Amino acid sequence: MSKPLTGKVALVTGGSRGLGAATVRLLAEQGADVAFTYVSSEKQAQAVVDEVRGKGANAVAFRSDQADTSQAPALIDDVVAHFGGLDILVNNAAISVAGTVDDPDADTAALDRMHATNYLGVIAVIRAAARVLRTGGRIITVSSGLGSRVGTPGLADYSATKSGIERYTMGVARDLGPRDITANVVEAGLMDGGMEPPDPETLKVLLGSLSLQRMGHPDEIAAAIAFLASPAASYVTGAVLDAHGGYNA
Numbered sequence: 619m620s621k622p623l624t625g626k627v628a629l630v631t632g633g634s635r636g637l638g639a640a641t642v643r644l645l646a647e648q649g650a651d652v653a654f655t656y657v658s659s660e661k662q663a664q665a666v667v668d669e670v671r672g673k674g675a676n677a678v679a680f681r682s683d684q685a686d687t688s689q690a691p692a693l694i695d696d697v698v699a700h701f702g703g704l705d706i707l708v709n710n711a712a713i714s715v716a717g718t719v720d721d722p723d724a725d726t727a728a729l730d731r732m733h734a735t736n737y738l739g740v741i742a743v744i745r746a747a748a749r750v751l752r753t754g755g756r757i758i759t760v761s762s763g764l765g766s767r768v769g770t771p772g773l774a775d776y777s778a779t780k781s782g783i784e785r786y787t788m789g790v791a792r793d794l795g796p797r798d799i800t801a802n803v804v805e806a807g808l809m810d811g812g813m814e815p816p817d818p819e820t821l822k823v824l825l826g827s828l829s830l831q832r833m834g835h836p837d838e839i840a841a842a843i844a845f846l847a848s849p850a851a852s853y854v855t856g857a858v859l860d861a862h863g864g865y866n867a
């Protein structure tokens with residue numbers, strides 16, 4: 619495989635599992651030094667680090683709770699201290715909490731934690747990273763097909779977090795463009811091996827609404843992220859790349 623990211627430093631939030639882990643592996647295979655975060659899966663994070671290092675690439679994991687916005691500046695400082703700079707930020711970490719807005723038993727604390735993790739936490743990491751991203755830098759925000767179309771009941775809060783970070787990322791593209799830093803969104807779709815899928819009935823409706831009528835594999839979404847991180851995407855900014863099997867087609 620060619621190594622278009624040689625000499626680049628990447629930070630992937632939520633790299634211990636699922637899409638984040640697939641992205642860490644791919645960016646490292648393409649030559650980047652890759653830092654990533656996790657919040658509770660220390661063993662899985664270490665396994666990803668060991669796997670990447672076993673292939674002769676560089677990876678390091680930092681525990682950093684994205685729901686606590688005060689942790690973001692220290693995270694970025696740790697990445698810069700470890701690898702000497704930052705070129706690529708992949709905002710991947712998120713959680714999913716479902717529930718209809720009129721559910722009297724809704725776990726509002728869990729919903730609020732999701733808003734903190736998926737929205738305010740992403741903004742805090744972007745703000746901290748923007749201080750240090752080098753010329754030619756890349757910001758890639760992982761959203762969902764649900765960031766542009768809700769589609770089924772019970773997803774108002776999750777969808778709102780994704781829609782919010784999509785619009786924020788567009789603003790980032792405007793703010794950082796003069797520094798030759800791009801900011802783009804990847805709308806991911808339902809994935810095998812990622813976060814808990816919705817209940818079987820909702821899953822059936824969602825899969826039925828896709829052009830490809832199947833779940834994606836994390837590697838298929840990671841490939842879209844790697845493209846936006848690459849030198850080939852130098853004139854792509856403020857864009858949304860749909861990698862969700864045709865949810866909007």
Ligand SMILES: NC(=O)c1ccc[n+]([C@@H]2O[C@H](COP(=O)([O-])OP(=O)(O)OC[C@H]3O[C@@H](n4cnc5c(N)ncnc54)[C@H](OP(=O)(O)O)[C@@H]3O)[C@@H](O)[C@H]2O)c1
Nearest residue numbers: 632634636637656657658659684712762807808809812813
């Ligand atoms: N899976 C899907 O079907 C699907 C569909 C569309 C979009 N997406 C989006 O794709 C991205 C990845 O999803 P996934 O399915 O790969 O998720 P996942 O398998 O559940 O992994 C989530 C990752 O985020 C980390 N994380 C969660 N809360 C965190 C926090 N407070 N602080 C720091 N890290 C935290 C987790 O760390 P720990 O391991 O330590 O918990 C883990 O590494 C998300 O943005 C998601 O919204 C997923």
